[in-house]
Amino acid sequence: MTSPQDFATLAADYWSTSIVDIHPGSIKIRGYPIQELIGTIGFPQMIWLMLRGELPSDGEARLLEAALVASVDHGPHAPSIAISRMAVSCGLPLNGAMASALNTLDDVHGGAGQQAVELFHAIERAQAQGATLAEAVETEVDAFNASHGKYLPGFGHRFHPIDPRAGRLLHLVDEAAADKVVSGRYATIGRAIEALLRARKGRTIPMNIDGATGVIYAELGFEPELARGIFCLSRAVGILSHAWEQRGRAERNKGPMPRQMPYRYTGAPERHFDGETQ
CATH class of the missing domain: 1.10.230.10 (Cytochrome P450-Terp, domain 2)
Structure with a gap:
């Protein structure tokens, strides 16, 4: 029988990531506490860190x-x-x-x-x-x-x-x-x-x-x-x-395009339905 701990391990492995580590009161991006990055690095550096794992x-x-x-x-x-x-x-x-x-x-x-x-x-x-x-x-x-x-x-x-x-x-x-x-x-x-x-x-x-x-x-x-x-x-x-x-x-x-500008119709000319199908 599978134990609750086994399910917890399964879920942890299923959503495993090397990008972000989040716990109550703590957010780390690639290991860096988010509060150390806020106001310190720019958005291009953040993009690089997220995609590449290190700061440029x-x-x-x-x-x-x-x-x-x-x-x-x-x-x-x-x-x-x-x-x-x-x-x-x-x-x-x-x-x-x-x-x-x-x-x-x-x-x-x-x-x-x-x-x-x-x-x-x-x-x-x-x-x-x-x-x-x-x-x-x-x-x-x-x-x-x-x-x-x-x-x-x-x-x-x-x-x-x-x-x-x-x-x-x-x-x-x-x-x-x-x-x-x-x-x-x-x-x-x-x-x-x-x-x-x-x-x-x-x-x-x-x-x-x-x-x-x-x-x-x-x-x-x-x-x-x-x-x-x-x-x-x-x-x-x-x-x-x-x-x-x-x-x-x-x-x-x-x-x-503006409604005042017409488009070109290239289909059949006007015709009328006579009630019969071929």
């Missing part, structure tokens, strides 16, 4: 914070932001609007950072197997295109000829590499991809926000899936801000 260096925290700041918003036409506004106008509370918006951050809208890190890692693995940087870039870019189509995550932008965020982020990576905070090898890989695209297309296809933050997440040692998760944390700020702004507007059932 000051240089690592600055790079992570830069990536978080850069990705918060991209205007009301960005699908996740637009959905947050429409959701609020339909009566959802802020948390519901945020959940609706965050659920759109999948492979197409929100997944490019993760995909860029995966591409960078593939190029790095090819180099480790003996390929030169140029050979590895060409091979892995072609392999990615063969598997996913012509779109290359992290490069080019549908709106910006040059993404104003990317250059600043890469400059910060270069500074961190000079200070030995990161290796700089993923920035080198990213620029090598730019060089390949320029040679093939005869024009510059610059790195965008997803490529630049992908470089940062790879340089900082975050796994590809965490690159998307951290992007979601960042974009949640913009989603919340737009949802809150929408709360202050007297608009109901906001659609994807």
